[in-house]
Amino acid sequence: MSQQEVSTRSRRTSHPKSAITRQRILxxxxxxxxxxxxxxxxxxxxxxxxxxxxxSIYYHFESKDDILQEVLxxxxxxxxxxxxxAVGSLPASSAFSEKLEAAVTAHLTMLLQQxxxxxxxxxxxxxxxxxxxxxxxxxxxxxxxxxGRLLSEGQRAGAIRRDVDLMVLRLLLLGAMNWAxxxxxxxxxxxxxxxxxVCDIVLNGxxxxxxxxxxxxxxxxARS
Amino acid sequence: MSQQEVSTRSRRTSHPKSAITRQRILxxxxxxxxxxxxxxxxxxxxxxxxxxxxxSIYYHFESKDDILQEVLxxxxxxxxxxxxxAVGSLPASSAFSEKLEAAVTAHLTMLLQQxxxxxxxxxxxxxxxxxxxxxxxxxxxxxxxxxGRLLSEGQRAGAIRRDVDLMVLRLLLLGAMNWAxxxxxxxxxxxxxxxxxVCDIVLNGxxxxxxxxxxxxxxxxARS
DNA sequence: GTCTATAGTGGGATAGAC
DNA sequence: GTCTATCCCACTATAGAC
Numbered sequence: 001m002s003q004q005e006v007s008t009r010s011r012r013t014s015h016p017k018s019a020i021t022r023q024r025i026l027x028x029x030x031x032x033x034x035x036x037x038x039x040x041x042x043x044x045x046x047x048x049x050x051x052x053x054x055x056s057i058y059y060h061f062e063s064k065d066d067i068l069q070e071v072l073x074x075x076x077x078x079x080x081x082x083x084x085x086a087v088g089s090l091p092a093s094s095a096f097s098e099k100l101e102a103a104v105t106a107h108l109t110m111l112l113q114q115x116x117x118x119x120x121x122x123x124x125x126x127x128x129x130x131x132x133x134x135x136x137x138x139x140x141x142x143x144x145x146x147x148g149r150l151l152s153e154g155q156r157a158g159a160i161r162r163d164v165d166l167m168v169l170r171l172l173l174l175g176a177m178n179w180a181x182x183x184x185x186x187x188x189x190x191x192x193x194x195x196x197x198v199c200d201i202v203l204n205g206x207x208x209x210x211x212x213x214x215x216x217x218x219x220x221x222a223r224s
Numbered sequence: 225m226s227q228q229e230v231s232t233r234s235r236r237t238s239h240p241k242s243a244i245t246r247q248r249i250l251x252x253x254x255x256x257x258x259x260x261x262x263x264x265x266x267x268x269x270x271x272x273x274x275x276x277x278x279x280s281i282y283y284h285f286e287s288k289d290d291i292l293q294e295v296l297x298x299x300x301x302x303x304x305x306x307x308x309x310a311v312g313s314l315p316a317s318s319a320f321s322e323k324l325e326a327a328v329t330a331h332l333t334m335l336l337q338q339x340x341x342x343x344x345x346x347x348x349x350x351x352x353x354x355x356x357x358x359x360x361x362x363x364x365x366x367x368x369x370x371x372g373r374l375l376s377e378g379q380r381a382g383a384i385r386r387d388v389d390l391m392v393l394r395l396l397l398l399g400a401m402n403w404a405x406x407x408x409x410x411x412x413x414x415x416x417x418x419x420x421x422v423c424d425i426v427l428n429g430x431x432x433x434x435x436x437x438x439x440x441x442x443x444x445x446a447r448s
Numbered sequence: 449g450t451c452t453a454t455a456g457t458g459g460g461a462t463a464g465a466c
Numbered sequence: 467g468t469c470t471a472t473c474c475c476a477c478t479a480t481a482g483a484c
């Protein structure tokens with residue numbers, strides 16, 4: 001199913017000329033939010049990068065919150081599309097491990113090197129006003145559900161142990177990835193390598209095989 | 225070794241009476257920062273919770289940044305102490321998996337339910353002014369190195385595969401845990417259960433044992 | 449040590465010329 | 467559609483009484 005771009009759902013996109021300027025503003029905002037956080041970014045910061053005066057912004061957007069809303073929404077839309085595309089491009093018969101690696105690589109690529117919108121989303125979502133968060137949360141939920149289905153398929157296909165809580169697995173995986181926005185600096189390590197490492201650890205574990213034997217013993221020996 | 229509390233290293237702790245008020249202010253600030261973020265928290269918010277007027281804060285602290293600095297620093301000091309204590313309380317001969325679970329449980333406990341300081345740290349560190357971050361980063365580095373040593377010991381003891389990149393493992397683990405500050409709500413799932421799940425996945429992997437066979441084959445079969 | 453009052457400022461948003 | 471000028475408010479921080 002062709003997912004329609006969220007794109008410009010604003011009040012005033014009639015004129016094609018202003019659409020370009022709008023984009024410049026959003027690009028500038030996404031970058032600035034991602035680098036400095038929401039509150040620390042001023043309208044004038046955005047305007048300067050977009051090569052205009054502060055007041056001019058308000059021809060295109062109603063408020064700073066409005067800009068934030070759109071940046072955050074595009075941020076999720078972009079990762080979501082990239083991940084769906086990466087996974088969808090694989091042969092349907094592919095092993096789960098390959099699908100997972102494709103998804104993880106796509107997510108990390110958008111977050112860490114391709115999309116200021118996505119990294120802005122991950123970095124400033126928590127700082128956003130309640131109303132803005134509320135709307136963005138819908139997109140986040142849909143994206144989260146996509147991951148849920150991916151993992152669930154993997155489990156049904158026998159690639160994930162039946163006793164693993166998929167909710168926890170998903171949050172652990174997305175958490176590990178998203179936190180990379182905090183520490184990753186290009187040059188440390190290629191994104192694709194990071195993705196491989198993450199998938200390896202999550203699927204195979206960092207421990208030796210012998211550890212597996214202990215795992216189903218729920219009742220730990222009481223500390224005497 | 226008894227690690228001395230960082231406690232009050234401020235200019236004006238001579239009088240025992242004001243030390244209590246200072247604490248009230250810090251507690252209020254930690255909670256507010258953790259809930260609303262740094263910029264969105266006003267001096268008056270803090271003052272109200274601490275049951276005083278905004279202006280009075282400045283008898284105890286030089287600036288808002290000053291309060292933030294102390295909150296952030298205490299935040300790391302607290303998790304660090306808790307984790308060190310939890311691991312240190314185990315018999316030295318304990319299995320690595322037990323040490324890991326103790327450490328993970330302690331970290332998550334402080335972050336998710338015991339310390340507003342720790343959760344404030346994780347949530348607002350990125351929003352802090354450069355100077356504040358710079359100082360706090362020293363504590364974070366020491367804490368990170370502690371985890372590095374813990375994992376490194378585990379690897380030397382044979383509990384972690386030799387081909388696992390410990391740097392990545394550490395960041396994945398701390399990332400997964402810290403991100404929980406974003407989604408965890410008490411009642412969803414007990415912290416200790418979450419900790420067990422995380423350790424299980426990270427050590428044993430979410431996949432089936434058969435996956436292990438594939439893992440050292442770097443050259444994936446080319447998709448035909 | 450805490451209060452009230454206020455100085456000072458930064459920055460979001462609007463008005464109106466061009 | 468962009469500019470300049472400015473309004474206006476929120477908030478940090480200070481001053482001085484008590």
